[in-house]
Structure formats: structure tokens, C-alpha cells
Amino acid sequence: MEDELKRFGVSMEASLLERFDGYIRDHSYTNRSEAIRDLIRRALVEEEWAHDNETVGAINIVYNHHVPDLSQKLNNIQHDFPGEVVASMHVHLDHDNCMEVIVVCGQANEIKGLADKMIALRGVLHGTITGSTAGSTFKPGDGHHHRHSGPGHSHD
Numbered sequence: 001m002e003d004e005l006k007r008f009g010v011s012m013e014a015s016l017l018e019r020f021d022g023y024i025r026d027h028s029y030t031n032r033s034e035a036i037r038d039l040i041r042r043a044l045v046e047e048e049w050a051h052d053n054e055t056v057g058a059i060n061i062v063y064n065h066h067v068p069d070l071s072q073k074l075n076n077i078q079h080d081f082p083g084e085v086v087a088s089m090h091v092h093l094d095h096d097n098c099m100e101v102i103v104v105c106g107q108a109n110e111i112k113g114l115a116d117k118m119i120a121l122r123g124v125l126h127g128t129i130t131g132s133t134a135g136s137t138f139k140p141g142d143g144h145h146h147r148h149s150g151p152g153h154s155h156d
């Protein structure tokens, strides 16, 4: 069902509005409303993560698959969080390095814990979590949903 659009007035200093219009141009927005909506959604996503709410996100890691046992350790950690890991994609970047993108959902702190465990492993070169939200609680399957896609799930 489509949400009704509501209008409201915003007052701000001319200098602040000027800087905001610069931001709008730099980020290719075509109008202020869409930029304001995105900023509000971003703030609400930050709230979800700050208050350990149910949320969704993606963990991105780059690692050297020649490091002994690393692929296995990363796999084992993900299997310790079957309710949180929704899907993962593995990309062989070059001869040495792999990238894995893991889509996660669940309590924000659980997801952070999962990411921290993987990022802290020796041989993981870079790792990030991108927090997102659907604005509602996303429940894949019965909480035991676990899927892998892409080539080379295991290749050590």
C-alpha cells in the first residue's frame, strides 16, 4: 500500500540552505525533498544500529585465500550464525585474493559480532558492514535459511 505524501515547512539559515543545495548538486539529487527523505532514512538506520534493533545489512570482506585455514575459519564462523546469514557471494578477485559479500539480518549487535569475528582473522585484508533497513522487520524463512551462491564456495 502506498504511503500518503505529507508536506511540511522547514526553516533554516540561508547559509545552511546554500550549503545543502551544494550537497544536493554534488550528490545528483533533482530536488530537496528526495535529499531530505534520504537523510532522514539514513538517520533512522543509524538509530536501528545504535539501539540493537532488528535490521539488515551486508558484510564485505577481502581476504587472501592462501593463508592456511582462513577459508575454513570464515566458513565456520558463518555457520555459527545460521539465523543471521541470509546469503553470500564469493568472487575470486585475483590469484591471491577473494571477496565475499554476506547478506545478513537480525539484531544489530549480533551482526556486528559476526562481522568482527571475521574481520579480526589474520589474512582478512579489509572488512566493512553496511547497515541498511527495509523500514520493517525482514524475516527470511524460519530463521534457519542458509544459502550460498556464486562460484568457489570452498576452494582451499
Ligand code: NI
Residues within 6 Å of the ligand: 065, 090, 091, 092, 093, 097, 098, 099, 152, 155
Ligand atoms: Ni576465491
